[in-house]
Amino acid sequence: MREAFGASFGVEPGYLNTAGIGVPPDFVAESLHAAITRWSEGRISAAEFDEPVARAKEGFAELVGVPRERVTAGSSVSQLVGMVAAGVAAGTSVLVVEREFTSVTFPFAVQRDRGVRVTEVPPDRLLEAVPEHDVVAVSLVQSADGRVFRPEELRAVAERHGVRVLLDVSQAAGWMPLELEWADWVVGCGYKWLMAPRGAAWLATRPEVLELQRAHGANWYAGQDPWSNLYGLPLRLAEGAGAFDASPDWFAQLGAAAALDWLRTVDLPAVREHCMELAGTLCAELEVPSPDSPIVALDATHASAELSAAGVCCTARDGRLRLAFHLYNTEDDVRLVSEALRRSSSAPLR
Missing domain, CATH: 3.40.640.10 (Type I PLP-dependent aspartate aminotransferase-like (Major domain))
Known part of the structure; x- marks a missing residue:
């Protein structure tokens, strides 16, 4: 369980696939569960x-x-x-x-x-x-x-x-x-x-x-x-x-x-700062250029198995690994990625 910007998230450490599928706050999932239950009971x-x-x-x-x-x-x-x-x-x-x-x-x-x-x-x-x-x-x-x-x-x-x-x-x-x-x-x-x-x-x-x-x-x-x-x-x-x-x-x-x-109630400039700081920290540790956004694309498809074994969820897009940091991510996610990449082969990143 993670707390971020006043909401709780059940997301596991290493989830860096928001650019593919975002993870909802718990109360969003609960609202859907409640509606589906009423549907199953014919009360909708x-x-x-x-x-x-x-x-x-x-x-x-x-x-x-x-x-x-x-x-x-x-x-x-x-x-x-x-x-x-x-x-x-x-x-x-x-x-x-x-x-x-x-x-x-x-x-x-x-x-x-x-x-x-x-x-x-x-x-x-x-x-x-x-x-x-x-x-x-x-x-x-x-x-x-x-x-x-x-x-x-x-x-x-x-x-x-x-x-x-x-x-x-x-x-x-x-x-x-x-x-x-x-x-x-x-x-x-x-x-x-x-x-x-x-x-x-x-x-x-x-x-x-x-x-x-x-x-x-x-x-x-x-x-x-x-x-x-x-x-x-x-x-x-x-x-x-x-x-x-x-x-x-x-x-x-x-x-x-x-x-x-x-x-609508969340401080979006603070969200941007949070996401960019995490993405920037990862890029600094990997000695690659700073990102434009919370999406980090790496020439590291060789490390897919190592990242998956470490619990990192990301995707391959256009021949590169794509990692995406959102408001529910933390420095723990940065650490998981950087450590997994160090354990993998030393092919260059860019």
Whole structure:
């Protein structure tokens, strides 16, 4: 059992896989257990989940710094980006970085029959390439290696040249303080740093570009009054971002509401400092460059067995080991990794 920022976590020492799956505070898991128990006893109703859906939207809005009324609730990043990609004009030129997570790139790439063009550039060329395109779509923190793109720099060049911006904050929201009201689209999933169950994701859209999206997943929950719009035509979608809501994954939204309610009360600058200090300490001990984020990517796949034997849980991504520190991690986790790597072969890290 660990205590962090006023919450308890059942996470075991060595868990460094938040970039893949975040671990919830105990009270989040307990709320799900209680709901599943009521479900198994036939004491549950669909309408009771409307309130958690709304709370989770509010939590996401606050954590990324956008107004609540801009937020659409969905189930995954790719599903939400797909609505954006389906609505951009034929012939739109979309800029992405090489090795970007495919939930950001694939939804645009499948629009090639409409002439939508997706161009990859090396990460260090992103800003200089922005003026040549109509839309730039990028993860604020890169999944594979934790590289961070500074939002203020991207905003400055995009606004100067009239380029639309889609930001994926799946690897940023929950540890990085964010103020992204300026971005055209902000998308993120809940099951990583937000410590919610998989099946909850959100998209914040600026009003100026809302009409560009296509509600190709239009459903009863996106109606003006969902419970009065279950049957028949005509089409009667909600006004604003609600017109793009997906029919919710009840338990994922319930857990997300609990997790985000709590995260809204947490000192995120302190969370960032805590995570970066741990990641920086590990890099210093291993004599590798300081990280941009709490994600540390190491050329150490040779040490996978040694790390696993030591109780370290991490993942291999893009040919490297990926370790991720969150608010529930401690110096004990740093020690487990550094000692295991010393016991492994002496292949260089970088």
